[in-house]
Amino acid sequence: MMGRLFSRRGTAETQDVIREAVRPVVAARSVSSTLRMSTAKFVRADDGSIAILTVFMIAMIGGLAGMGVDLMRHEAMRTRVQNTLDRAILAAASLKNTQDPQTVVNDYFRGAGMEGALTTITVDEDLGYRTVTAEAIFEMDTLFFSWVGIDTLNINVAGTAEQRISDLEISLVLDVSTSMEGTKLGQLKTAAKEFADTVFDASEEGAVSVSVIPYSTQVSLGSTLAPEYALTTEHAYSACAEFAEADFSSTSIDPTASLQRATHFDPFTGSNTNPEIKSPICATTESQAIMPLSGSLDAVKSKITNLNAKGNTSIDLGIKWGTALLDPETAPVVQSLVSKGKLDQSFINRPASYDDSATMKVMVVMTDGLNTQQYRINDSYTSGMSDVYVDSANRSNIAFQIVKEECTKTYVSTGRRSGYYRTTCEDVTSYYYPASRNYSSNAPGGSRATQLSWVDVFGSMSLYFHAYGRYTMSGNANDYYHWYTYAMGGPDTSEKDTRMSAICSAAKDAGIMIFTIGFEIEDDYEPGLKACASSASHYYRVEGMEIAEAFNAVAAKLTQLRLVQ
Known part of the structure; x- marks a missing residue:
């Protein structure tokens, strides 16, 4: 009995205690559950708006990227049109070009499929020069700018080419x-x-x-x-x-x-x-x-x-x-x-x-x-007369003049068993012919013999011929070097x-x-x-x-x- 009474009482009390202890936890769980339900409801309520925003952002980013593509296409096309114009006006401005310059420019654009792009072609030419100026406007259809109402982008190019052959002095x-x-x-x-x-x-x-x-x-x-x-x-x-x-x-x-x-x-x-x-x-x-x-x-x-x-x-x-x-x-x-x-x-x-x-x-x-x-011949041999003679009728007939003093002794009697020797000296002229290596008392060509200046010596015979002739005349090799190696400088x-x-x-x-x-x-x-x-x-x-x-x-x-x- 006592046990059962205790048990019932204890159970009631325990339940009260437990109830009091559990109440905050239940309350907390209730709040958490309520928040989850509220959040879910919120998400369900704004789900369409977020989707629209996301699509809009993607479209905007795609549009900007697409516009970037259009801009790159525009620059590529601008370069192509400019290059076409440059080539056209260069060819037209060439003075070698015999065609009408305007026709040349038009032909270039026609060949590039841009014949409608040219707006002006100006030619200025005269003797010795030609100047060609051209302008072009090309409309490029857009792929993405059209989303914002821009269906075309204009490409404006211009250039001037000139060939002007100035007077040329060339050495x-x-x-x-x-x-x-x-x-x-x-x-x-x-x-x-x-x-x-x-x-x-x-x-x-x-x-x-x-x-x-x-x-x-x-x-x-x-x-x-x-x-x-x-x-x-x-x-x-x-x-x-x-x-x-x-x-x-x-x-x-x-x-x-x-x-x-x-x-x-x-x-x-x-x-x-x-x-x-x-x-x-x-x-x-x-x-x-x-x-x-x-x-x-x-x-x-x-x-x-x-x-x-x-x-x-x-x-x-x-x-x-x-x-x-x-x-x-x-x-x-x-x-x-x-x-x-x-x-x-x-x-x-x-x-x-x-x-x-x-x-x-x-x-x-x-x-x-x-x-x-x-x-250069050394200065000492650029003026004055030489000892070289030539035959004026045959200038390869050349000789070096040699003048030597020759003396003879003659006994002069002054009386019986007396007297003295008289020495008589005189210049004796001879000629050495280097080509034949012979001596002669006769000048080249006889009366036609002409004495040369040093300038004429080197102007009428090679330096080697002259120097070698000096060597064979004297037998001294130093004479060769004197008249060859040491005769010139520069x-x-x-x-x-x-x-x-x-x-x-x-x-x-x-x-x-x-x-x-x-x-x-x-x-x-x-x-x-x-x-x-x-x-x-x-x-x-x-x-x-x-x-x-x-x-x-x-x-x-x-x-x-x-x-x-």
Whole structure:
């Protein structure tokens, strides 16, 4: 009983306690459940709005991306239209183009499927130039901008092309030293003639003058230019000039100032028996002489064709004369040659002044090596009379005069068993003939014998023949070296490099554009040529047939079309 009573009571009390304890938990669970139900109801109530917002955001992002695609299409199309217009006006502006310029532009756009895009084509042309201006508007259909009411995007392009062949004054300074013999000379000729073709073909008649300056040990003025300068008159064997170091700081050569004529002699070849000069330092043939200011393509190409290679290398002298023929101080020379009918009348005002904006002055310098010794006869043998005689009717009949004092003793009696010896001395003249190595009391040609000046000695026999003859006459080898090795001097490589640098700087400072071409040169030769050029892009180093590419590149730069807008 007690147990059951306790049990019932305990159960009731326990339930009350439990109920009190559980009430907060139940309440908490009720709140949580209520929140979950409320949230679910909220979500169910706004589910459509979120979906719409999401779709809108996706559409907006897609639209912006699509507009980006349209903009990229627009830029790509703009580039295509601009390139088409550029090509069209360049072709139309070419002075080689014989078609109507407007027709050319229209044809380009028609071929590109844009014939309706052109709005204006303007052509301005006269003798020596043509300018073509064009504008185009192209409508591009949009793919995505149309969503916002923009169905097309306009592409506006314009451009101006001009070919204006200014008056061109060109000096072609070409290496014809011995190292250019054979294949290299042939390759040079081909390249230089192609250069001439390009320049003349792209120019109006009378717009281009080309001077060809071949150089080796020296530069020959030839029969055309020599009379126009005040060369000294020691001889008339050849016409080359000597310059002092200071002369290379100036672009000009004053035609009225005294110009020292180079001594004529041959240090390169010779024979023991034949005095003939075969390789003088100054060429005597017109093919090796300067050709000044020619406006004839045929004449220029013929000049180049007839070049020969012989002698040392004097790049400094070639550039000195190349520069001088572009310098306004040469104008009196040109005017004189025009008046004599030796130059074209259209060149009467050339060389133009350096500030003439209508004239471009260009020098193209080509070499296969570096400066080498420039031989000169020593000053002690550039004047005065020698001991050498020749037969005036046969100048290969040469003898060295020998004058010796010969004395004889004669007994003079003064009485019986007395007397003395009288010594009588007199000059006895004989002649040594080096070709035959014989002595004779007779002068060459007898009454025709002519005494030579030292200038004429070296102008009429090779240095070797003369020196060897002195050796055979005396039997002393030192005489050979005295008359050969020590008889000549002249600027060496270092001196000539300094002079070359000076004249290149003077030319560039004056406004002359210089291109240099190193043809199969050694690495050591490159710095001087590169420094001489107007810029690094004006210098070309080539091998073999690449020389044609170099000359073609120079010609293209001189005649290329220019986009000016």
